[in-house]
Amino acid sequence: MNTLLNVNNLSKNYRRSNGLFSSSVQSAYTDINFSLEAGKTLSIIGESGSGKSTLVQTIAGLRSQSSGEIYLHGTALSDFSLQHRCKSIRMLFHAPSDSLNPKATIGRILSAPLKLNSNLTAIERDQQIKETLSLVGLLPDYLAFYPNMLSSVQQHQVALARAMILDPDIIIADEILAGLDISLRFKLVNLLLTIQEKKGVSYIVVAHNMSLVRHISDHIIVMHNGVIVENDTTENVYSSPKSDKTKHLLQSHQPDYRK
Amino acid sequence: MALLDVRNLSIDINTAQGKIRVIDKANLNIVDGSIHSLVGESGSGKSLIAKAVLGLHNENWIVTADRMFLGNIDLMKLSSRERRKIMGKEIAIIFQNPRSYLDPSKKIVDQMREVLPKKLSAKHFLKKMTAKSTHQQAIKELLHKVGVQNDRDVGNSYPHELSEGICQKVMIAMAIANNPRLLIADEPTTSMEAVTQAQIFRLLFKLNQLHNTTILLLSNNFGSISNLSDYISLIYCGQTVESGSYKQIINSPMHPYTQTMIKTILEFDENIAHKSQLYTLPGSIPPANQLPIGCRLGPRCPKAQRTCVTNPEAVNYKGHIIRCHFPTLDEK
Amino acid sequence: MLINNEFNEQKIQSPLQYIWHIFKGKNIAVIAMWAIIAMLMISIFCDYLMPFPHSQQHPDMLLLPPYWSDGANPIHLLGTDDLGRDTFSRLLKGIQLTLMGALLITFIVSILGVIVGATAALMKGFKASIMHHLLDALLTIPTLLTALILIVLFGMSYENSLIAVSLSLLPQFIRGIYICIENELQKQHIIALRLDGATNLRLLRYGIFPNIIEPFVTLVNRIFTMAILEITTLGFLGFGANSEQVELGSLITKSLELFYLSPYLVLFPGLAIFLIIIIFNIFSEGVRHSVIEGED
Numbered sequence: 001m002n003t004l005l006n007v008n009n010l011s012k013n014y015r016r017s018n019g020l021f022s023s024s025v026q027s028a029y030t031d032i033n034f035s036l037e038a039g040k041t042l043s044i045i046g047e048s049g050s051g052k053s054t055l056v057q058t059i060a061g062l063r064s065q066s067s068g069e070i071y072l073h074g075t076a077l078s079d080f081s082l083q084h085r086c087k088s089i090r091m092l093f094h095a096p097s098d099s100l101n102p103k104a105t106i107g108r109i110l111s112a113p114l115k116l117n118s119n120l121t122a123i124e125r126d127q128q129i130k131e132t133l134s135l136v137g138l139l140p141d142y143l144a145f146y147p148n149m150l151s152s153v154q155q156h157q158v159a160l161a162r163a164m165i166l167d168p169d170i171i172i173a174d175e176i177l178a179g180l181d182i183s184l185r186f187k188l189v190n191l192l193l194t195i196q197e198k199k200g201v202s203y204i205v206v207a208h209n210m211s212l213v214r215h216i217s218d219h220i221i222v223m224h225n226g227v228i229v230e231n232d233t234t235e236n237v238y239s240s241p242k243s244d245k246t247k248h249l250l251q252s253h254q255p256d257y258r259k
Numbered sequence: 260m261a262l263l264d265v266r267n268l269s270i271d272i273n274t275a276q277g278k279i280r281v282i283d284k285a286n287l288n289i290v291d292g293s294i295h296s297l298v299g300e301s302g303s304g305k306s307l308i309a310k311a312v313l314g315l316h317n318e319n320w321i322v323t324a325d326r327m328f329l330g331n332i333d334l335m336k337l338s339s340r341e342r343r344k345i346m347g348k349e350i351a352i353i354f355q356n357p358r359s360y361l362d363p364s365k366k367i368v369d370q371m372r373e374v375l376p377k378k379l380s381a382k383h384f385l386k387k388m389t390a391k392s393t394h395q396q397a398i399k400e401l402l403h404k405v406g407v408q409n410d411r412d413v414g415n416s417y418p419h420e421l422s423e424g425i426c427q428k429v430m431i432a433m434a435i436a437n438n439p440r441l442l443i444a445d446e447p448t449t450s451m452e453a454v455t456q457a458q459i460f461r462l463l464f465k466l467n468q469l470h471n472t473t474i475l476l477l478s479n480n481f482g483s484i485s486n487l488s489d490y491i492s493l494i495y496c497g498q499t500v501e502s503g504s505y506k507q508i509i510n511s512p513m514h515p516y517t518q519t520m521i522k523t524i525l526e527f528d529e530n531i532a533h534k535s536q537l538y539t540l541p542g543s544i545p546p547a548n549q550l551p552i553g554c555r556l557g558p559r560c561p562k563a564q565r566t567c568v569t570n571p572e573a574v575n576y577k578g579h580i581i582r583c584h585f586p587t588l589d590e591k
Numbered sequence: 592m593l594i595n596n597e598f599n600e601q602k603i604q605s606p607l608q609y610i611w612h613i614f615k616g617k618n619i620a621v622i623a624m625w626a627i628i629a630m631l632m633i634s635i636f637c638d639y640l641m642p643f644p645h646s647q648q649h650p651d652m653l654l655l656p657p658y659w660s661d662g663a664n665p666i667h668l669l670g671t672d673d674l675g676r677d678t679f680s681r682l683l684k685g686i687q688l689t690l691m692g693a694l695l696i697t698f699i700v701s702i703l704g705v706i707v708g709a710t711a712a713l714m715k716g717f718k719a720s721i722m723h724h725l726l727d728a729l730l731t732i733p734t735l736l737t738a739l740i741l742i743v744l745f746g747m748s749y750e751n752s753l754i755a756v757s758l759s760l761l762p763q764f765i766r767g768i769y770i771c772i773e774n775e776l777q778k779q780h781i782i783a784l785r786l787d788g789a790t791n792l793r794l795l796r797y798g799i800f801p802n803i804i805e806p807f808v809t810l811v812n813r814i815f816t817m818a819i820l821e822i823t824t825l826g827f828l829g830f831g832a833n834s835e836q837v838e839l840g841s842l843i844t845k846s847l848e849l850f851y852l853s854p855y856l857v858l859f860p861g862l863a864i865f866l867i868i869i870i871f872n873i874f875s876e877g878v879r880h881s882v883i884e885g886e887d
Contacts, residue, residue, distance in 0.1 A: 062782065082788060086787060086788045090786070091783070093782075093783060098778065098779040099779040099780050099783045101780040101784070103606050103802055104797060105605075108797070112784065112793075113787040116787055116788040146606070151543065153543065162783075162787075181301050181480075182300075182479070182480055182481065182482070183300060183523065186523065186537040186538070187539050190536045190537055193534055193536060194536070210453065211482070212525070215534065218534075234533075248454070249454070251457075252453050252456075253453050253457075
């Protein structure tokens with residue numbers, strides 16, 4: 001398998017002013033190295049403040065790194081045009097009620113990426129939109145609706161359609177399961193797995209729920225205070241965790257009180 | 260001994276679309292000294308039941324029940340003033356998003372002082388001078404009880420300076436200040452990280468073991484509370500579908516909804532292949548104005564048949580109560 | 592607005608249709624809207640509605656009271672002034688000058704303000720910081736003072752007073768819009784739109800403007816009210832319209848000396864100013880509340 005994504009020595013620092021004249025340098029994450037293959041899922045776990053959100057936002061293109069490089073298909077991301085980058089890496093946000101424009105219809109939300117990043121005619125665009133909607137399990141009737149008319153799962157489906165409509169290589173999911181009940185999480189996870197099978201897209205998932213993480217990921221990265229403390233396949237991480245932090249996380253997920 | 264006995268509780272709400280029966284003949288029986296979990300997804304009505312028991316409901320709700328007894332006290336017959344007295348002494352409640360339930364403009368010590376038992380607050384001028392140290396001592400003890408070690412720092416902070424976990428512990432401290440018989444926890448750890456969740460649950464467990472506080476835990480996540488509880492009740496769309504002890508529910512679940520909930524605990528199932536489709540009920544939770552008639556799980560239930568349009572009666576198998584026309588009965 | 596069966600039967604309304612639907616239910620605001628339309632009609636067609644030309648003098652009918660008092664001549668509906676000019680006609684002309692002037696100012700300030708404010712909000716880095724601080728500094732100067740200074744520089748006339756008032760109100764509007772747009776830019780759906788590859792123009796048109804209707808309405812209302820007040824104040828102080836041009840503020844000034852002889856000459860222009868402001872504000876509040884309710 002060709003390596004799809006390669007992250008080398010990525011670091012991000014930012015200045016923080018302590019008072020009038022002094023400032024200190026704080027690091028969001030340091031020396032991040034990992035790789036991702038096509039059609040596989042990578043999960044990044046860690047406590048809040050460990051830098052995982054900042055890291056995935058950098059990969060998505062929202063922020064820039066201070067040093068290090070990200071390689072996609074062997075080429076550095078900084079050499080890509082914004083358009084090319086948008087098409088290859090797409091992002092799912094934590095709260096779809098915030099990430100979907102409340103004043104735009106679903107049809108407009110989905111046609112925007114197509115208009116901006118491809119040369120399809122109007123008819124071809126319509127076709128692509130309808131296909132993507134059926135891929136995520138929504139009827140074409142929803143095109144005229146506004147986001148606040150949909151349930152939270154349906155909003156996630158629309159966000160997923162918006163991500164998939166450009167046929168990306170990687171989708172980054174930033175804590176999308178957190179706000180949902182368990183049965184809805186299962187539905188969303190099932191949908192993600194189906195799409196991965198059909199289209200071969202890779203996922204980078206930031207999540208908390210350890211049992212779901214185990215189920216969906218091929219590879220797991222554990223972060224703490226901005227550094228990677230464990231980077232291994234799912235099986236190895238669960239059967240023989242090397243770092244104390246990982247052990248702590250695994251334990252707190254299924255504590256045994258008495259039974 | 261039943262601490263809280265609620266039988267056939269129904270709540271009707273008048274809306275623009277007519278009268279909606281949001282809670283339909285719910286039953287709840289909490290044994291003294293146990294941890295009882297009421298599990299249901301968002302919108303299933305668990306908070307409504309808690310509010311109805313406490314008397315915190317709106318005027319335009321119509322609350323009817325065959326029985327609503329707290330120990331020996333009939334809650335239905337109390338006036339609102341008497342209800343409030345009971346609330347202060349016998350029942351305490353903690354909520355989701357603890358930081359929003361604390362006064363953002365006051366320090367923690369000031370807020371905790373307000374909930375301390377009356378006998379500690381002095382009316383006499385001379386006694387007031389010594390009262391401060393008694394207060395400090397009482398607050399310190401309470402904070403230690405909930406596992407906050409640096410009570411001085413926490414006490415002098417404002418709520419926005421503390422993490423959600425500590426805020427929740429402070430709320431629990433304020434709740435147990437008066438030694439209530441029943442502590443209702445309304446989704447206390449939703450939207451918290453796994454590590455913090457574990458801390459809060461461990462604290463609740465400790466309170467139950469050491470001080471014999473009965474806990475009614477409302478949750479939307481079956482997996483996180485299953486290990487913790489002595490008794491579990493499941494509720495779907497305002498109907499309590501199954502209830503029983505931990506062993507009964509986990510070893511022999513009878514209702515299809517319970518079986519689905521148990522399947523959400525992935526650790527129990529060794530047969531789940533990696534990256535395979537997970538088991539879910541088809542369809543989604545109906546909105547409040549489109550509730551199905553009879554058994555509300557009907558449209559989604561894998562075992563549904565025509566009889567399911569009538570409301571099933573509750574059947575009791577040695578403390579394992581089930582409301583279903585087609586339960587999975589084990590050979591006993 | 593959750594999905595239920597009703598949506599299969601109802602047509603889905605766009606946000607604007609929904610806001611209009613809510614607005615129609617607010618009776619007072621709708622009355623205010625009709626009043627505004629009436630006033631606009633008066634302003635546009637005032638030349639045809641006037642019974643007499645506003646500067647025509649009737650030397651034989653000086654200082655007549657309005658038609659409901661004794662000694663009145665019903666031809667002159669609201670009486671005459673000390674030179675025999677018909678008060679009603681002068682009032683209509685005054686409304687035209689004041690109202691249309693204020694509307695013109697509001698229009699110019701809004702268009703320019705949005706362009707400058709949006710450009711400023713989309714700039715990043717050092718230049719944006721300078722712009723922001725400059726706007727803050729301009730805000731500290733009271734607008735009336737600015738208008739006065741400008742009109743002294745330009746020379747006193749009605750047209751110049753309009754220009755001066757526009758310039759004095761522009762910084763306020765720019766700053767208001769700038770803050771609105773900046774707040775909106777932080778939102779997630781804008782970030783998502785950026786990741787879709789949207790140009791700034793597209794971002795503004797589809798992402799930002801539909802979502803800042805409410806603050807925009809508030810700002811426009813404020814600008815209009817301040818415009819009316821400043822035009823009339825400048826007129827009152829004698830810096831705006833001269834004696835030929837009959838603007839509501841200058842009407843009041845000229846009639847002040849005659850206050851004891853004929854208070855109506857001061858009353859009617861004052862009442863007109865008051866009503867214009869109140870009606871417009873009621874209308875804006877109605878629109879604003881409709882927008883807020885429309886967002887649930």
